[in-house]
Amino acid sequence: GVGKTTLARLVYNDDLAQNFDLKAWVCVTNVFDLENITKAILNSVLNSDASGSLDFQQVQRKLTDTLAGKTLLLILDDVWNENYCNWDRLRAPLSVVAKGSKVIVTTRNKNVALMMGAPQNVHEINPLSEDDCWSVFEKHAFEHRNINDHPNLVSIGRKIVGKCGGLPLAL
Structure with a gap:
């Protein structure tokens, strides 16, 4: 969710x-x-x-x-x-x-x-934007690495983020 x-x-x-x-x-x-x-x-x-x-x-x-x-x-x-x-x-x-x-x-x-x-x-919680999803994903997936050194992983990561539909728990 x-x-x-x-x-x-x-x-x-x-x-x-x-x-x-x-x-x-x-x-x-x-x-x-x-x-x-x-x-x-x-x-x-x-x-x-x-x-x-x-x-x-x-x-x-x-x-x-x-x-x-x-x-x-x-x-x-x-x-x-x-x-x-x-x-x-x-x-x-x-x-x-x-x-x-x-x-x-x-x-x-x-x-x-x-x-x-x-x-x-009533407070509605909306899904994250794609940029916010990427930020969360990047922080966890590339924790201590320079992402610029891994362009192929960035491409794969962006595809994963796109499939998560803005749901933080899906990341």
């Missing part, structure tokens, strides 16, 4: 993220299982399998109690679901977090981002 998850992980692991009382990272993917996602958030903020055999209402109540008045950094990675009712139910326990809390959602679907309710906070 264009690096959405990588960027979110940099935010999550940044020293400034330690200013949040609680942090949670949940990979959602294309199956939006509300109960499993809610359990994953609870388990992540508590660093344990705290949800155990609790039913959905119990998990939501425990999550609400855990989050109440605390600052939260929540990353929901690779979200596909556009069902507003599911999102509304997932957000319910998040309504008690302290001011300054942040929820970051990575998605391939702009409609998911817009549905979250803050269109001014």
Whole structure:
């Protein structure tokens, strides 16, 4: 991809993220299982399998109690679901977090981002330009070499960059 998850992980692991009382990272993917996602958030903020055999209402109540008045950094990675009712139910326990809390959602679907309710906070990550791709490729492929000494490798490298479609992870 264009690096959405990588960027979110940099935010999550940044020293400034330690200013949040609680942090949670949940990979959602294309199956939006509300109960499993809610359990994953609870388990992540508590660093344990705290949800155990609790039913959905119990998990939501425990999550609400855990989050109440605390600052939260929540990353929901690779979200596909556009069902507003599911999102509304997932957000319910998040309504008690302290001011300054942040929820970051990575998605391939702009409609998911817009549905979250803050269109001014949607940041689209575009593929790299061919020049930027070449710059990344050159830095890694020719790390300690003078590229002018290897014109045949430059030609091959340019072809590789052309096939990557601006996706940094493809390089």
